[in-house]
Amino acid sequence: MKNSNYIKRFIPYITKYKLLIAFSVIFLLVSTISSMLIPFLSKQAIDKFISTKNIQGLIHISILIGIAIGVLFISKIIQIYMTNLAGQRIMKDLRHILFAHMENLAVGFFSREPSGKIITRVTNDVENMNQLLSSGIVALLGDLSILAFSIGFIFYINPRLAAIVILPMPVAILAAILLGEKMERLYEKVRDFVVKMNIRMQETLSGIILIQIFGAEKRESDKFTEIAYGYRKTFHKAQMTSIILRQTINILSYTSIVLVIIFGGLMTIKGIATIGTIVAFLAYTQRLYGPLRDLSDKFSILQNAISSMKKLSSFLDEKEFISDPENPIEKDIKGDVRLNHVYFSYVKNSPTLIDINLEASHGKKIAIVGFTGAGKSTIANLILRFYDPDSGTVEIDGTDIRKFKKRFIRSFMAIVLQNVFIFKGTVKDNITLGNEKITDEEIIRAAKKIGVHDFIMRLPKGYETEIATEGANISQGERQLISFARALVYKPKILLLDEATAAVDTNTEEIIEKGLKKLMEGRTSIVIAHRLSTIKNADMIYVINKGRIAEKGTHKELLKNKKLYYELYTMQFSQIN
Numbered sequence: 001m002k003n004s005n006y007i008k009r010f011i012p013y014i015t016k017y018k019l020l021i022a023f024s025v026i027f028l029l030v031s032t033i034s035s036m037l038i039p040f041l042s043k044q045a046i047d048k049f050i051s052t053k054n055i056q057g058l059i060h061i062s063i064l065i066g067i068a069i070g071v072l073f074i075s076k077i078i079q080i081y082m083t084n085l086a087g088q089r090i091m092k093d094l095r096h097i098l099f100a101h102m103e104n105l106a107v108g109f110f111s112r113e114p115s116g117k118i119i120t121r122v123t124n125d126v127e128n129m130n131q132l133l134s135s136g137i138v139a140l141l142g143d144l145s146i147l148a149f150s151i152g153f154i155f156y157i158n159p160r161l162a163a164i165v166i167l168p169m170p171v172a173i174l175a176a177i178l179l180g181e182k183m184e185r186l187y188e189k190v191r192d193f194v195v196k197m198n199i200r201m202q203e204t205l206s207g208i209i210l211i212q213i214f215g216a217e218k219r220e221s222d223k224f225t226e227i228a229y230g231y232r233k234t235f236h237k238a239q240m241t242s243i244i245l246r247q248t249i250n251i252l253s254y255t256s257i258v259l260v261i262i263f264g265g266l267m268t269i270k271g272i273a274t275i276g277t278i279v280a281f282l283a284y285t286q287r288l289y290g291p292l293r294d295l296s297d298k299f300s301i302l303q304n305a306i307s308s309m310k311k312l313s314s315f316l317d318e319k320e321f322i323s324d325p326e327n328p329i330e331k332d333i334k335g336d337v338r339l340n341h342v343y344f345s346y347v348k349n350s351p352t353l354i355d356i357n358l359e360a361s362h363g364k365k366i367a368i369v370g371f372t373g374a375g376k377s378t379i380a381n382l383i384l385r386f387y388d389p390d391s392g393t394v395e396i397d398g399t400d401i402r403k404f405k406k407r408f409i410r411s412f413m414a415i416v417l418q419n420v421f422i423f424k425g426t427v428k429d430n431i432t433l434g435n436e437k438i439t440d441e442e443i444i445r446a447a448k449k450i451g452v453h454d455f456i457m458r459l460p461k462g463y464e465t466e467i468a469t470e471g472a473n474i475s476q477g478e479r480q481l482i483s484f485a486r487a488l489v490y491k492p493k494i495l496l497l498d499e500a501t502a503a504v505d506t507n508t509e510e511i512i513e514k515g516l517k518k519l520m521e522g523r524t525s526i527v528i529a530h531r532l533s534t535i536k537n538a539d540m541i542y543v544i545n546k547g548r549i550a551e552k553g554t555h556k557e558l559l560k561n562k563k564l565y566y567e568l569y570t571m572q573f574s575q576i577n
């Protein structure tokens with residue numbers, strides 16, 4: 001896609017505030033004109049009043065200059081205020097859209113994309129767009145008007161001198177373009193390094209415990225240092241180029257000053273120019289080079305913004321949605337779950353699930369067992385509709401779940417994972433997940449039923465106790481119980497447990513088992529378990545092997561079969577003893 005297409009896409013965000021932006025441009029022009037008038041008025045003061053010793057006139061023109069300064073001051077402040085206001089509003093709109101878009105993306109997207117990259121979209125890239133408006137578009141208009149007015153005034157005052165004085169200008173423009181481009185390429189690289197550093201940091205932070213346990217600190221920091229070194233080198237080069245560009249333009253602007261002195265001087269001596277002309281020309285040539293001096297900065301802001309626009313565009317174009325149907329069905333759900341000849345693969349041509357047929361009816365408890373990587377959690381992912389099957393159907397109460405809204409079916413389900421997700425907040429927040437419709441009574445009733453109420457009451461502030469980030473200040477078992485209470489307050493029809501009873505001591509296991517029993521009462525339960533002792537009483541056990549259902553039956557039947565389940569069971573049994 002061409003750059004202009006990316007820009008087009010974001011224009012509506014800007015035109016939404018067109019009035020605000022139009023006013024800021026008007027005030028920008030007012031401030032430029034008033035600043036441009038000052039050298040011109042100074043010339044009048046020198047030539048008309050100082051040289052003729054006219055004090056009255058000098059006072060009048062001084063007042064005019066004072067007014068110009070006042071207008072300049074006020075209009076500049078209004079312009080900056082309005083530009084910033086528009087910029088902040090546009091950023092807010094964009095962030096809102098990006099966040100909502102992100103929240104709705106399919107789970108599969110997040111398993112591929114590093115979260116550091118996604119965060120950069122919402123923070124940096126949006127900020128770059130803001131820069132585009134405040135320091136890019138508006139400032140560029142300001143620069144152009146300064147150029148136009150400066151050139152206009154000098155040609156108006158003395159065209160012959162003006163023609164001589166602007167001779168170094170084309171050279172300066174050429175330098176700005178050539179060096180500006182080189183600089184931009186370097187800054188592009190610098191930005192890539194920043195993204196790499198962010199991703200590295202983010203990955204290290206999320207794996208810090210592992211890194212420390214396995215003594216991988218040096219390896220990790222070496223990788224980081226390498227990126228930091230590349231960043232430093234490129235950044236230095238980019239800065240040097242920028243300094244060279246600035247100095248080149250400075251020298252050319254001094255050349256213009258010298259030309260004013262020499263030729264302006266000669267003309268004054270000959271009587272075809274005045275001292276006032278020289279003074280005004282000195283001021284205008286200074287202004288003339290200002291925009292070129294900053295042009296490279298503006299160029300960089302523009303490039304930055306375009307590269308951010310591309311990234312934002314491709315993020316917004318990310319279509320990996322699990323979409324809702326146009327006419328979703330809504331009906332009372334009993335909670336019968338059925339998988340009907342389901343085939344599924346995460347990666348093309350490498351099937352994860354093959355012809356899965358599975359049934360869990362209301363009030364029944366089914367179990368899914370199998371070796372690691374067999375595809376058990378994948379079945380749960382499909383039931384929750386984090387992914388859609390390649391073929392076959394997942395049905396609830398006999399209806400394909402794609403015919404419901406995702407929200408609707410998920411509202412009947414609760415999932416409890418081994419790795420319980422606990423976030424920073426109070427115990428209560430962790431149970432309700434911030435849903436204010438759930439009353440305190442319901443919370444306490446759920447906690448009592450699960451058997452975690454007494455524990456919570458022993459905490460310093462009971463239900464209002466703050467849990468540290470990721471639940472660092474409570475134990476595994478306690479986290480587990482809190483997650484049961486969380487599942488219970490949502491009164492799910494279908495309960496999915498993924499390895500819920502692994503990794504706790506026997507005492508806690510008993511408490512958890514009791515809690516679980518309460519949790520499963522009167523619901524469809526699908527339990528994915530490694531510890532076969534916990535599923536002896538299941539109504540049906542499915543043994544998954546390499547993505548297929550290898551066996552199914554009750555605990556007794558399967559033991560009698562002496563096949564895979566028997567193998568799994570005796571393996572665990574011998575481990576325990």
Ligand SMILES: Nc1ncnc2c1ncn2[C@@H]1O[C@H](COP(=O)(O)OP(=O)(O)OP(=O)(O)O)[C@@H](O)[C@H]1O
Nearest residue numbers: 111346347352370371372373374375376377378379
């Ligand atoms: N997001 C993903 N992208 C690609 N492949 C995946 C993804 N998630 C899982 N897989 C692969 O799919 C297969 C089944 O994974 P799944 O998580 O369902 O196994 P599991 O039976 O739950 O194993 P465990 O008992 O270890 O939890 C594995 O080979 C796994 O590597």
Ligand SMILES: [Mg+2]
Nearest residue numbers: 376377378498
């Ligand atoms: Mg799993």
